[in-house]
Amino acid sequence: MNALARHRYHRAAPVVLVLLLLALITGVAAAVSTASSADAATATTAEDAAEGQKLFAANCASCHGLDATGTDGVAPSLVGVGAAAVDFQVGTGRMPMQSSGPQAIAKRTQFSEEEISQLAAYVASLGAGPAIPTAEQVDPELGDAAKGMELFRTNCAMCHGSVGGGGALTQGKYAPNLWETTPTHIYEAMLTGPQSMPVFNDANITPEGKRDIIAYLKAQDEGSPGGLRLGTIGPVAEGMWGWLVALGLIIASTVWIGARSS
Amino acid sequence: MGARVNTAAAGTANWVDERTSIGGFVKFFARKLFPDHWSFMLGEIALYSFVVLLLSGVFLTAFFVPSMTIVEYDGPLATMKGVEMSEAFASTLHMSFEVPGGLLMRQIHHWSALLFTAAIVTHMARVFFTGAFRKPRELNWLVGFTLMILSLAAGFSGYSLPDDVLSGNGLRIIEGVTRSVPIVGEYISYWIFGGEFPGEILIPRLFTMHVLLVPGLILVLVALHLFLVFLHKHTQYPGGGRKDTNVVGLPLFPVYTAKAGGFFFVVFGVIALVAAIFTINPVWNYGPYDPSPVSAGTQPDWYILFVDGALRLMPGWLFDVIPMEWEFWGYTLSLNILTPALILPGLFFGFLALYPWIEAWATGDRGEKHVLDRPRNAPVRTGIGVALISFYVILVMEGSNDIIANLFHLSLNDLTYFFRIGIFVIPVLAFWITRRLAIGLQRKDRELVLHGKETGRIVRHEHGEYQEVHEPLTDQERWVLVSYDDIAPLEIEPEYNDRGVRRKGYRWDRFKQRLSRLYFEKRISPVTPEELAEAQHAHH
Numbered sequence: 001m002n003a004l005a006r007h008r009y010h011r012a013a014p015v016v017l018v019l020l021l022l023a024l025i026t027g028v029a030a031a032v033s034t035a036s037s038a039d040a041a042t043a044t045t046a047e048d049a050a051e052g053q054k055l056f057a058a059n060c061a062s063c064h065g066l067d068a069t070g071t072d073g074v075a076p077s078l079v080g081v082g083a084a085a086v087d088f089q090v091g092t093g094r095m096p097m098q099s100s101g102p103q104a105i106a107k108r109t110q111f112s113e114e115e116i117s118q119l120a121a122y123v124a125s126l127g128a129g130p131a132i133p134t135a136e137q138v139d140p141e142l143g144d145a146a147k148g149m150e151l152f153r154t155n156c157a158m159c160h161g162s163v164g165g166g167g168a169l170t171q172g173k174y175a176p177n178l179w180e181t182t183p184t185h186i187y188e189a190m191l192t193g194p195q196s197m198p199v200f201n202d203a204n205i206t207p208e209g210k211r212d213i214i215a216y217l218k219a220q221d222e223g224s225p226g227g228l229r230l231g232t233i234g235p236v237a238e239g240m241w242g243w244l245v246a247l248g249l250i251i252a253s254t255v256w257i258g259a260r261s262s
Numbered sequence: 263m264g265a266r267v268n269t270a271a272a273g274t275a276n277w278v279d280e281r282t283s284i285g286g287f288v289k290f291f292a293r294k295l296f297p298d299h300w301s302f303m304l305g306e307i308a309l310y311s312f313v314v315l316l317l318s319g320v321f322l323t324a325f326f327v328p329s330m331t332i333v334e335y336d337g338p339l340a341t342m343k344g345v346e347m348s349e350a351f352a353s354t355l356h357m358s359f360e361v362p363g364g365l366l367m368r369q370i371h372h373w374s375a376l377l378f379t380a381a382i383v384t385h386m387a388r389v390f391f392t393g394a395f396r397k398p399r400e401l402n403w404l405v406g407f408t409l410m411i412l413s414l415a416a417g418f419s420g421y422s423l424p425d426d427v428l429s430g431n432g433l434r435i436i437e438g439v440t441r442s443v444p445i446v447g448e449y450i451s452y453w454i455f456g457g458e459f460p461g462e463i464l465i466p467r468l469f470t471m472h473v474l475l476v477p478g479l480i481l482v483l484v485a486l487h488l489f490l491v492f493l494h495k496h497t498q499y500p501g502g503g504r505k506d507t508n509v510v511g512l513p514l515f516p517v518y519t520a521k522a523g524g525f526f527f528v529v530f531g532v533i534a535l536v537a538a539i540f541t542i543n544p545v546w547n548y549g550p551y552d553p554s555p556v557s558a559g560t561q562p563d564w565y566i567l568f569v570d571g572a573l574r575l576m577p578g579w580l581f582d583v584i585p586m587e588w589e590f591w592g593y594t595l596s597l598n599i600l601t602p603a604l605i606l607p608g609l610f611f612g613f614l615a616l617y618p619w620i621e622a623w624a625t626g627d628r629g630e631k632h633v634l635d636r637p638r639n640a641p642v643r644t645g646i647g648v649a650l651i652s653f654y655v656i657l658v659m660e661g662s663n664d665i666i667a668n669l670f671h672l673s674l675n676d677l678t679y680f681f682r683i684g685i686f687v688i689p690v691l692a693f694w695i696t697r698r699l700a701i702g703l704q705r706k707d708r709e710l711v712l713h714g715k716e717t718g719r720i721v722r723h724e725h726g727e728y729q730e731v732h733e734p735l736t737d738q739e740r741w742v743l744v745s746y747d748d749i750a751p752l753e754i755e756p757e758y759n760d761r762g763v764r765r766k767g768y769r770w771d772r773f774k775q776r777l778s779r780l781y782f783e784k785r786i787s788p789v790t791p792e793e794l795a796e797a798q799h800a801h802h
Contacts, residue, residue, distance in 0.1 A: 102673070146343040153427065153549050157557035162427070163547045167558025168664040172673035175558065219341050225359065226369055226541030234428065236662040238542050239564025242376035245540075247384065249532045250307050250377075251300075257521055257528075258300025 052122025055115055059096055068126055081192065082129020083120035088188035090116050102172035103195045130191045137207055138183035143215025151209050152216050155200065164217050165232040169196055179221070183214045292515035297498035301388045306522060307381035309484065310529040311374040318371040319473065325357035325364060326350070328469035330425065330462045339546055347550030350425040350465045354545055369537035375417050377533060379565040382410050390617070390647050392634035394497045400618040402490040405483055407615045412480050414565055419472040421563055425465055430551035432562050434459065435570070442599035460553060497634050500745045502738040506632045561661060568654055571661030572602035575681055614650070624777040627749055639746040641700035642781045649693040656685050704786035707743045711735060711789040712797040744788040752778035
């Protein structure tokens with residue numbers, strides 16, 4: 001066998017070939033999928049809106065009405081809420097609503113990315129409203145966490161807690177924890193004001209300010225420098241742990257010391 | 263080697279003794295007897311966490327700057343870059359993130375503060391439920407009570423020092439409460455804050471209070487507290503040979519010195535462990551103080567939470583009809599703040615402070631007591647104690663109402679309505695149920711003394727009768743169950759004498775009789791030797 005052939009039939013050759021093939025597939029798939037999501041965020045076609053209308057009629061119209069103008073006392077009109085509202089409500093699984101209650105609960109998403117963008121395209125075609133933000137608008141890397149802290153404290157912390165751990169509102173409603181929420185959904189929530197949340201339009205908090213807030217929330221992913229966070233709900237949790245763990249352990253040891261006595 | 267060490271130690275001791283005559287004191291203290299029980303160590307937890315507080319506190323003062331001068335942050339924390347803050351807050355961040363071990367020390371300090379207050383309350387509950395506050399220890403109860411109040415002052419002043427949003431909100435509430443005092447409230451508030459809230463002098467003032475005044479007072483009162491324990495001798499639980507006239511226990515040296523010394527390290531160890539694992543008071547989350555923002559989950563540390571709860575509980579309008587805020591001649595009377603934040607804690611703490619005198623007066627039992635009560639043998643006192651605890655716990659839960667609502671998916675409003683009714687109903691229920699349970703346990707004790715323990719062994723007699731064998735108690739066991747006071751309710755003179763003339767002071771006597779009956783009417787008397795002999799006779 002000559003040198004080339006020996007090389008060609010190297011023991012590792014099949015493994016290397018499989019790995020190369022896998023890398024190729026992943027690369028193509030990634031390229032295709034980012035391309036398609038970029039498309040979804042920027043341009044939607046009339047065809048999408050038509051598909052969206054079908055989805056709407058099948059899944060949303062029972063409450064929001066066939067023409068999406070809402071039903072009194074049941075569901076609001078969706079004319080002019082924009083693609084951002086649909087992407088938030090459907091993308092976080094809040095819509096379609098599972099049951100009526102104090103507020104819609106976030107749950108597993110019911111639709112694929114594509115279906116959500118079709119629904120959004122349909123609702124956006126009903127009237128002008130806020131669009132889904134671009135990837136650059138919500139990139140925490142581009143935001144200033146310190147400015148975000150100040151904005152968050154003034155505008156968000158009274159309901160969502162000092163670092164977005166969540167908090168109670170009246171009559172069983174609540175401001176959810178924000179640590180698992182994606183940057184896009186956080187941005188859309190500020191823009192559209194879902195449930196009890198007020199709308200923070202661009203005059204109220206600038207697009208850069210919104211990005212700073214996202215940067216501040218994403219800075220919480222690093223955890224607490226002090227150790228376990230006890231839910232970051234403040235002194236109530238600390239007090240409970242103080243009583244149960246610290247005093248509990250010590251009293252258990254007094255009983256132990258007392259048991260070995262006279 | 264051992265002999266040489268001994269000689270050296272003896273030589274040193276002798277040298278000191280010849281110059282100070284301390285040998286006599288050492289002998290006296292070393293031979294002082296103490297009874298043994300795990301619950302007697304609860305006060306020690308408070309003492310030791312106070313020592314830990316002093317040690318870690320000294321470390322923190324080396325880095326903390328008690329100043330409200332505004333600076334711009336340029337430390338390592340990304341979320342605070344360039345933010346304006348007081349030097350107090352900046353130095354807290356500095357000691358947390360740039361001083362090696364600083365954050366651990368801060369967390370040790372804060373966790374031991376929570377433990378200090380919790381241990382004091384637990385110790386106080388032990389003293390209350392066992393009747394250890396009775397003559398001659400009423401004064402020491404008062405000293406301990408004052409220490410408890412001082413621990414709240416120490417805690418709150420320390421909690422406010424970092425000048426973060428959370429503690430600043432707490433101070434804002436204190437300011438509001440101060441202002442609710444009629445007429446003089448506003449003057450007091452101006453005097454505390456040196457003008458309008460928040461002013462620029464509060465942090466230095468709180469610092470002096472926190473590191474000098476309050477700990478100094480605590481140290482003096484702790485010394486007095488321990489001196490009185492020595493003077494009165496320690497109380498003991500009922501048991502074989504234990505009487506009001508003796509102390510059954512072990513000498514301080516060597517057993518207790520070893521136990522107490524070792525226990526200090528247990529307490530320190532647990533605090534250090536908890537502080538190393540769990541974040542406490544993450545001021546970097548709350549940010550520097552600014553009077554405008556208030557975040558969700560804003561609560562004080564647990565020991566002040568009951569005041570917050572009382573404020574949350576209080577309606578602004580009674581039944582939506584009667585306003586709780588009135589205006590007279592230009593002065594505002596804010597009953598909606600005054601009642602929950604000052605009157606209610608005043609009554610609660612006043613009752614607690616005076617309870618030794620209240621009980622002695624109500625029961626007429628004024629003898630010296632050195633043997634403790636088992637809680638079941640004082641059903642009314644135990645009931646009152648549990649009622650007070652339930653009252654306090656409801657306030658704490660109302661103070662945490664938003665946290666509870668959020669965690670358990672409940673309605674915040676419903677919780678508050680529930681607690682508004684519960685605050686009146688639950689303590690009464692707690693009193694009644696506890697007293698019932700105590701009386702039930704007393705009956706069980708009587709049964710045990712009279713008929714012994716059930717052995718589960720069934721014997722068939724010759725004439726065919728089946729009987730379970732009961733095993734009589736040992737003398738030691740019986741002693742515990744029968745040695746308590748049996749006081750009959752007060753008997754009073756009749757309202758009219760034999761000539762039909764109404765007696766002066768009858769109504770007052772009848773009131774005292776009712777009190778006495780509350781305490782003693784449903785009492786279960788301890789088994790007398792005669793009853794025991796009779797019961798044993800019946801068994802044979």
